[in-house]
Amino acid sequence: xxxxxxxxxxxxxxxxxxxxxxxxxxxxxxxxxxxxxxxxxxxxxxxxxxxxxxxxxxxxxxxxxxxxxxxxxxxxxxxxxxxxxxxxxxxxxxxxxxxxxxxxxxxxxxxxxxxxxxxxxxxxxxxxxxxxxxxxxxxxxxxxxxxxxxxxxxxxxxxxxxxxxxxxxxxxxxxxxxxxxxxxxxxxxxxxxxxxxxxxxxxxxxxxxxxxxxxxxxxxxxxxxxxxxxxxxxxxxxxxxxxxxxxxx
Amino acid sequence: xxxxxxxxxxxxxxxxxxxxxxxxxxxxxxxxxxxxxxxxxxxxxxxxxxxxxxxxxxxxxxxxxxxxxxxxxxxxxxxxxxxxxxxxxxxxxxxxxxxxxxxxxxxxxxxxxxxxxxxxxxxxxxxxxxxxxxxxxxxxxxxxxxxxxxxxxxxxxxxxxxxxxxxxxxxxxxxxxxxxxxxxxxxxxxxxxxxxxxxxxxxxxxxxxxxxxxxxxxxxxxxxxxxxxxxxxxxxxxxxxxxxxxxxx
DNA sequence: AATGTTCCTGCACAAAAACGCAAAAAGCCG
DNA sequence: CGGCTTTTTGCGTTTTTGTGCAGGAACATT
Numbered sequence: 001x002x003x004x005x006x007x008x009x010x011x012x013x014x015x016x017x018x019x020x021x022x023x024x025x026x027x028x029x030x031x032x033x034x035x036x037x038x039x040x041x042x043x044x045x046x047x048x049x050x051x052x053x054x055x056x057x058x059x060x061x062x063x064x065x066x067x068x069x070x071x072x073x074x075x076x077x078x079x080x081x082x083x084x085x086x087x088x089x090x091x092x093x094x095x096x097x098x099x100x101x102x103x104x105x106x107x108x109x110x111x112x113x114x115x116x117x118x119x120x121x122x123x124x125x126x127x128x129x130x131x132x133x134x135x136x137x138x139x140x141x142x143x144x145x146x147x148x149x150x151x152x153x154x155x156x157x158x159x160x161x162x163x164x165x166x167x168x169x170x171x172x173x174x175x176x177x178x179x180x181x182x183x184x185x186x187x188x189x190x191x192x193x194x195x196x197x198x199x200x201x202x203x204x205x206x207x208x209x210x211x212x213x214x215x216x217x218x219x220x221x222x223x224x225x226x227x228x229x230x231x232x233x234x235x236x237x238x239x240x241x242x243x244x245x246x247x248x249x
Numbered sequence: 250x251x252x253x254x255x256x257x258x259x260x261x262x263x264x265x266x267x268x269x270x271x272x273x274x275x276x277x278x279x280x281x282x283x284x285x286x287x288x289x290x291x292x293x294x295x296x297x298x299x300x301x302x303x304x305x306x307x308x309x310x311x312x313x314x315x316x317x318x319x320x321x322x323x324x325x326x327x328x329x330x331x332x333x334x335x336x337x338x339x340x341x342x343x344x345x346x347x348x349x350x351x352x353x354x355x356x357x358x359x360x361x362x363x364x365x366x367x368x369x370x371x372x373x374x375x376x377x378x379x380x381x382x383x384x385x386x387x388x389x390x391x392x393x394x395x396x397x398x399x400x401x402x403x404x405x406x407x408x409x410x411x412x413x414x415x416x417x418x419x420x421x422x423x424x425x426x427x428x429x430x431x432x433x434x435x436x437x438x439x440x441x442x443x444x445x446x447x448x449x450x451x452x453x454x455x456x457x458x459x460x461x462x463x464x465x466x467x468x469x470x471x472x473x474x475x476x477x478x479x480x481x482x483x484x485x486x487x488x489x490x491x492x493x494x495x496x497x498x
Numbered sequence: 499a500a501t502g503t504t505c506c507t508g509c510a511c512a513a514a515a516a517c518g519c520a521a522a523a524a525g526c527c528g
Numbered sequence: 529c530g531g532c533t534t535t536t537t538g539c540g541t542t543t544t545t546g547t548g549c550a551g552g553a554a555c556a557t558t
Contacts, residue, residue, distance in 0.1 A: 002268060002270075002301055002302070002303055002304060002306070003301065003302060003303075003545090003546070003547095004299070004301045004306055005268060005306065005310075008310065012457075015321035015322070016321070016457055016458065017421060017432065017463075018348075018349070019395065022504085023504095031547080031548090032547070032548050032549080033504085033505095034505095034506095034547075034548065034549080035546080035547060035548075037504085037505070037506085038546090038547085053503090053504065053505080053554095053555065053556075054503080054504065054505095054556095058321070060320045060321060060349065061349060061372070061397075120387075120389070122371070122374060122375070122378065125371060125392065126371070126375075128392070129371065129392065129394065129397065135391065136391070136392040136394075137389070137390065137391055137392070138369075138387065138389045138390060138391075138392050138399050139389045140369070140386070140387045140388045140389025140390070140399070140404075140407060141386065141387060141389070142384065142385070142386055142387075143374065143377070143378065143385035143386070143387050145378060145385075148378065150387050150389070155389075158389060252535095252536075271514080271515095272513095272514095280537080280538090281537070281538050281539080282514080282515090282538095283515090283516095283537075283538065283539080284536085284537060284538080286514085286515065286516090287536090287537090302513090302514065302515080302544095302545060302546070303513080303514065303545095303546090
């Protein structure tokens with residue numbers, strides 16, 4: 001069998017089944033595994049497929065690209081994400097809500113981290129999918145098209161079954177008297193459940209959102225254990241929060 | 250034998266078998282390998298064939314034709330999606346598996362359609378999200394990084410709780426004796442549950458996948474109510490399926 | 499940490515291609 | 529016909545290409 005012929009066969013198989021094992025291939029065609037590996041290497045160099053340990057993947061199925069769009073205040077959110085990541089350790093169970101801040105968090109998780117992330121937010125899950133080591137648990141239920149997160153009683157009951165080590169909450173509004181507030185009733189229900197199911201609650205907010213409030217309350221201010229903003233912890237704006245015992249990063 | 254005559258013969262052979270070995274040729278015609286090689290070189294320069302180490306290939310054989318977007322056999326898959334859409338009506342509950350064929354289906358749902366789609370496949374859900382009117386229910390559980398679909402007992406039990414009107418199944422392999430088969434154990438478990446929970450099971454497969462099989466069985470052939478391929482229903486390849494009572498579109 | 503896979507590197511060997519050269523064949527023309 | 533050029537072909541030698549094998553590194557899984 002000619003080399004090109006063989007490579008065409010391999011490509012065909014990959015495109016047909018989205019993945020292919022080198023062991024299977026060297027069995028199908030009658031050549032050594034080295035040859036298969038070299039073929040996969042070449043095809044991979046040509047960008048026809050993605051070579052992985054033990055075989056290859058189709059290129060088309062693999063890269064799901066989604067418009068994250070221009071993220072508002074992205075540099076601030078990256079600062080926040082970096083601080084948040086310092087609180088994550090191997091083996092943790094971590095609940096995360098939705099929101100662009102959480103997406104940034106998901107995007108910058110260190111590659112060697114091994115932990116379990118639980119979420120119902122599709123954009124966040126997309127970022128988790130790119131990570132090589134973390135385990136991802138998806139909360140199922142009805143998909144809310146606005147917030148791109150699963151909402152409903154089923155989702156809430158699933159969250160209640162979890163006892164997470166920490167919970168990262170993207171915060172839309174927070175102030176001393178109203179606590180954490182938001183404007184989507186269904187999302188608020190979810191966040192409430194997440195807070196109840198976590199030993200440690202971490203709020204993440206850019207300072208534009210600090211000291212503002214919205215119609216629906218997520219929780220009292222004292223439910224938040226740690227607050228992360230893009231400012232240094234000694235900024236006067238954050239002092240009231242520190243004074244009532246919230247840890248500020 | 251004249252040169253022109255010889256080259257015509259070579260071309261004929263290439264077009265007939267899609268490939269040709271220079272060793273075979275110099276045996277058939279009685280000339281040295283150098284001559285054959287020179288002929289192949291000339292024909293290759295004229296673009297009549299593709300010269301490779303050890304012989305030559307027909308041009309059609311070599312180039313795997315991708316359509317726009319990089320999805321393999323996309324036009325076929327669009328044909329299939331169009332046929333599948335004709336089976337969907339307002340108000341239906343619809344279970345869908347994963348796979349590129351289903352993604353095409355999701356992408357081309359008519360905008361005015363109002364129905365409920367249930368799925369655990371992230372790429373498919375992304376397409377559903379863009380639709381203005383449909384309701385989307387997400388099956389939760391552990392996310393399998395390979396197949397980008399939620400798998401596990403929780404997902405299966407959720408599917409069991411559903412009684413869907415129809416189920417669209419992306420099929421990896423189907424043949425008369427092995428039924429529907431696949432190569433990922435966890436995905437197979439899901440598909441089994443989907444079949445049990447649906448009143449009408451529709452298999453979607455490009456014909457390259459018809460009459461092939463893989464290690465793990467999803468279901469017997471008779472569990473499939475309707476089979477959709479890119480071919481017209483009267484194609485002889487599909488006759489055996491019609492004969493055992495499967496509706497073919 | 500321990501184990502079995504899979505991967506990469508360098509090597510050897512065989513098959514095929516490229517190159518140069520010369521002989522043979524064909525064409526051209528007086 | 530004979531002499532000339534041009535084309536085509538075959539043969540040896542050198543290079544390149546394709547393939548398999550062994551040993552150690554990297555990887556995944558327990």
